[in-house]
Amino acid sequence: MQSYLAPSSFTFLSFPSQKPINKTIPFQSFTIKSSIDKTPTTKPKPTTSSKTTSWVSPNWLTSLTKSLTLGSNDDSGIPIASAQLEDVSELLGGALFLPLFKWMNEYGPIYRLAAGPRNFVVVSNPAIAKHVLRNYGKYAKGLVSEVSEFLFGSGFAIAEGSLWTVRRRAVVPSLHKKYLSVMVDRVFCKCAERLVEKLQPFALDGTAVNMEEKFSQLTLDVIGLSVFNYNFDSLTTDSPVIDAVYTALKEAELRSTDILPYWKISALCKIVPRQIKAEKAVTVIRKAVEELIVKCKEIVEKEGERINEEEYVNDADPSILRFLLASREEVSSLQLRDDLLSMLVAGHETTGSVLTWTLYLLSKDPSALLKAQQEVDRVLEGRNPTYEDIKDLKFLTRCITESLRLYPHPPVLIRRAQVDDVLPGDYKVKAGQDIMISVYNIHHSSQQ
Numbered sequence: 001m002q003s004y005l006a007p008s009s010f011t012f013l014s015f016p017s018q019k020p021i022n023k024t025i026p027f028q029s030f031t032i033k034s035s036i037d038k039t040p041t042t043k044p045k046p047t048t049s050s051k052t053t054s055w056v057s058p059n060w061l062t063s064l065t066k067s068l069t070l071g072s073n074d075d076s077g078i079p080i081a082s083a084q085l086e087d088v089s090e091l092l093g094g095a096l097f098l099p100l101f102k103w104m105n106e107y108g109p110i111y112r113l114a115a116g117p118r119n120f121v122v123v124s125n126p127a128i129a130k131h132v133l134r135n136y137g138k139y140a141k142g143l144v145s146e147v148s149e150f151l152f153g154s155g156f157a158i159a160e161g162s163l164w165t166v167r168r169r170a171v172v173p174s175l176h177k178k179y180l181s182v183m184v185d186r187v188f189c190k191c192a193e194r195l196v197e198k199l200q201p202f203a204l205d206g207t208a209v210n211m212e213e214k215f216s217q218l219t220l221d222v223i224g225l226s227v228f229n230y231n232f233d234s235l236t237t238d239s240p241v242i243d244a245v246y247t248a249l250k251e252a253e254l255r256s257t258d259i260l261p262y263w264k265i266s267a268l269c270k271i272v273p274r275q276i277k278a279e280k281a282v283t284v285i286r287k288a289v290e291e292l293i294v295k296c297k298e299i300v301e302k303e304g305e306r307i308n309e310e311e312y313v314n315d316a317d318p319s320i321l322r323f324l325l326a327s328r329e330e331v332s333s334l335q336l337r338d339d340l341l342s343m344l345v346a347g348h349e350t351t352g353s354v355l356t357w358t359l360y361l362l363s364k365d366p367s368a369l370l371k372a373q374q375e376v377d378r379v380l381e382g383r384n385p386t387y388e389d390i391k392d393l394k395f396l397t398r399c400i401t402e403s404l405r406l407y408p409h410p411p412v413l414i415r416r417a418q419v420d421d422v423l424p425g426d427y428k429v430k431a432g433q434d435i436m437i438s439v440y441n442i443h444h445s446s447q448q
């Protein structure tokens, strides 16, 4: 199926959007069509793809990169993977995790991908991954921040150092248990009911439905209401804000695969059509969020609202925005806007992806699907779920965990070394080295 849904900047280098396969899999009265059961060992067919924007570059560029960036005396002890264009040309646009898996089988749990102007050390070993992720300060967000700064600004998803610590500490208290309970009841269930209503006619006449698209719309609606108390209503309507969100997410994805990061030159951003479009999209999103902040601030001021208990929730507006404003913490409106956008982007495609993969995997395993349905029927007895019910939905929770193991989102985590370092196993990395932790490889490796 064709999908316009781009992985978020946060989850760029993500799983591919599904394309049709020959099989149709009955799922109650729906039909699910997908190509996502492509196995990682599938050898991509050589092709003369016209797409040349991937950072995985042709041989000559890879060789040039090796000589320019590594020199002749590479003493890192890290094997160099030979990235052939044919390995990836069919997969450009998102399914990078497949060749990464193939190369892990060829080169081992750590290898260097000398690819165009970017040269990554790809890690598929838990001890090395832990070392990189735990040594905060020695490793920063690097490329993730570079490609999504145009959208996130100084939001805490890409912030570093003391700004990150301060903003993270400010936001976390809003995500307390009572907030989640209220959200399950007032947002998750309501949005899910709306989706069920939308699906009903298709179920009745047996029409195939693009569930990836539907889940993405559902999660956008959920995150909009949970974070800003703003109803995108994307299940029902098209709006300039929704279009802008997708344009911006697509741009972040494209930036992560551009061979030359020309968008770092601000003059070029004013004349290149793709950049003009992206800038317009970000303006639309920021304006919408800024207006929501102004409106909410006015209400909080007028009501003299202040947080007076640990698990505070405003009954009329239980959103994170309202909590943060009522906490009266000193923060500029721009920082607040960027933090809220961080949550919107980071929480949208991730949850959409988990729902899509879990449903897909259940549809492929009728006995697991039946067991999950029986558990839901037994625990809920026909009513809507509450937050408390989650602990009793044990099998369903394990299905989601297994889906996250098989298809983790994001499939890779990106970091950049800030200082020279030695990784477990005595592999040397230099300051500035980009590192890609393949969560997918770790989850799929027979060695772990």
Ligand code: HEM
Residues within 6 Å of the ligand: 156, 157, 158, 168, 342, 343, 344, 346, 347, 348, 350, 351, 354, 409, 410, 413, 414
């Ligand atoms: C099942 C759904 C989700 C998955 C699988 C997921 C996965 C992740 C992962 C792996 C990271 C770490 C990324 C890294 O270190 O490079 C992360 C961070 C983050 N996630 Fe999620 N996430 C999910 C849902 C959400 C939701 C619903 C929100 C917002 C309400 C959210 C907001 C964030 C933010 C803001 C960060 C950055 C945190 C920081 O740097 O301090 N995520 N997520």
